[in-house]
Amino acid sequence: MATVLHKEFIIERDDYDNAGNASSRIKQTLAQLGVPSPILRRIAVAAYEAEINMIIHAWGGKITVDVDDTGKIRIEFRDPGPGIPDLSKALTPGWSTASPKARELGFGAGMGLPNIKRVSDDFDIKSSPEGTTLTLGFNAL
Amino acid sequence: MIKTPSVVTYALSQCVKCLKCVKACPTQALSRVKGRITVDQNRCINCGRCISTCHSKGIVAMGSTLDDIENYDYTVCMIPSALSSSCSSLQEVEELFYSIKNLGFDEVVDLSPYEGQIMKETQLINEEFGSYKVIASMCPVVNRLIETTYPMLLDNLTPLDFPSEVAAKCIRKRLADKGRVGIFNCCECEAKLALAKYPYGNFSYETDHALSIMYIFPKIQKHKGEGRIPVHLCREGLQVCNPYAMVQKEDTLIADGFEKVSNVLSLEEFGQLNIYSLLYLYPCFNGCIGGHLLFGNSFLKKNNIYKLLRQGSSEPAEIDSDLLYSETINKTSEDSRTFKEKVEFFAKVNEQLDKLPGYDCSACGLQTCRIMAEEIAKGNKKVDDCIIIRSKKEKSE
Numbered sequence: 001m002a003t004v005l006h007k008e009f010i011i012e013r014d015d016y017d018n019a020g021n022a023s024s025r026i027k028q029t030l031a032q033l034g035v036p037s038p039i040l041r042r043i044a045v046a047a048y049e050a051e052i053n054m055i056i057h058a059w060g061g062k063i064t065v066d067v068d069d070t071g072k073i074r075i076e077f078r079d080p081g082p083g084i085p086d087l088s089k090a091l092t093p094g095w096s097t098a099s100p101k102a103r104e105l106g107f108g109a110g111m112g113l114p115n116i117k118r119v120s121d122d123f124d125i126k127s128s129p130e131g132t133t134l135t136l137g138f139n140a141l
Numbered sequence: 142m143i144k145t146p147s148v149v150t151y152a153l154s155q156c157v158k159c160l161k162c163v164k165a166c167p168t169q170a171l172s173r174v175k176g177r178i179t180v181d182q183n184r185c186i187n188c189g190r191c192i193s194t195c196h197s198k199g200i201v202a203m204g205s206t207l208d209d210i211e212n213y214d215y216t217v218c219m220i221p222s223a224l225s226s227s228c229s230s231l232q233e234v235e236e237l238f239y240s241i242k243n244l245g246f247d248e249v250v251d252l253s254p255y256e257g258q259i260m261k262e263t264q265l266i267n268e269e270f271g272s273y274k275v276i277a278s279m280c281p282v283v284n285r286l287i288e289t290t291y292p293m294l295l296d297n298l299t300p301l302d303f304p305s306e307v308a309a310k311c312i313r314k315r316l317a318d319k320g321r322v323g324i325f326n327c328c329e330c331e332a333k334l335a336l337a338k339y340p341y342g343n344f345s346y347e348t349d350h351a352l353s354i355m356y357i358f359p360k361i362q363k364h365k366g367e368g369r370i371p372v373h374l375c376r377e378g379l380q381v382c383n384p385y386a387m388v389q390k391e392d393t394l395i396a397d398g399f400e401k402v403s404n405v406l407s408l409e410e411f412g413q414l415n416i417y418s419l420l421y422l423y424p425c426f427n428g429c430i431g432g433h434l435l436f437g438n439s440f441l442k443k444n445n446i447y448k449l450l451r452q453g454s455s456e457p458a459e460i461d462s463d464l465l466y467s468e469t470i471n472k473t474s475e476d477s478r479t480f481k482e483k484v485e486f487f488a489k490v491n492e493q494l495d496k497l498p499g500y501d502c503s504a505c506g507l508q509t510c511r512i513m514a515e516e517i518a519k520g521n522k523k524v525d526d527c528i529i530i531r532s533k534k535e536k537s538e
Contacts (some may be wrong), residue, residue: 005487020411023411027410031513034478034480034487036476037292040293044411048411049411067343071480114255141480
């Protein structure tokens, strides 16, 4: 297995100005590679959601995209903390820590992680106070 | 198969070769080849951004001329709400219709009842599908933009035909016994010029000729105030051409202006607009009343629409569903390359891209270094075609 694409994106904490930029570039690059659009759509949805989580909930972090020659796409979202206190709750659809105000604005529906899980082929999440690592897998073929 | 080739025409003599148009194109359809601007028919979405950025009028979109009226036994001119918006009262609209008919048409038809019915049908589709996202297909640019840039959203477009096409079908059916019927459409933007057989040879359309409003406007002005034709404007139709007159609902999103529309489409691709079930998108700033081929300021027209809305008296047109529904998109053929071929090409392009300076200066005639790298990888260009690399080489020699 050889790597055909490797890209890294640094995400800054509270950097709302650039929110979504990394996902846009991931989407663009994978489109240039020729990933079919139904798969690209799922990747776009997951990447955007996870990127925004890094900006809002975590202290920034790093996104790493790897594609190998068998068409496996692996996207890793690694942040330095503060970690998700109760992972099983965070994975429950509808559970949210968002304030009522944020919910009024249409955010905090509690579907972030459940949605990411729903659209990705492989889903793995590890979290501790030292940081969270979310690893998603997609098959581009 | 619906074919909508580009209506953008390049006029050589006025062009000052500034490449503004090449840089402005959102779909990289323009390039300069051997000193001439060329338009890639498969990529152009007729948004008119190249035309509006061109200061030297070197790039234009042409419509049919009134001479074409002679080729028919009976001629009809369709008038969109966007053109009525240049009038501030119903009386002025009636005068406008009279002077347009006076150009030599047998009949003038107001498009507002058709536009209104299409909006009503769009809302019905939205209600029927519940939470499924519906993108209103009323502007050909939106459809083409989704085809070329956001293909993931193709299934969300309503399967309704464009208003002028629906009206043309109805008119042709009604006038079946009139011999050779010529249907002309007054077009407020470049995109609508594409929805006609002439002058661009798009034979899949029902409308025969597309007239640019810019072209007929001076001729209409000559006959202004000479008479009136009764007109019954439809409120819903008037709303359709102006995003600010649309009824905003909780689950409806209305956006105008090319950048904002692109932004909405990309947010939709990211799945961030799930609380909205209906999107109305207007690539022209201020909607159809901001069309490039209209005369005058679109903010004044906005106010005119507001005044005309109170004088609207007609219900949306009743249209048979077989005339209303039609496929308006080209599903772009799937990339037939194997993953291995895709990877090889991707690697080749990246290899070339590393050699290029990355300024995206367009001096080579292409919009970005990436497109240049793709052309080199395909064998159509050489690295030496990059002006910067060539000048560096020449200096060192």
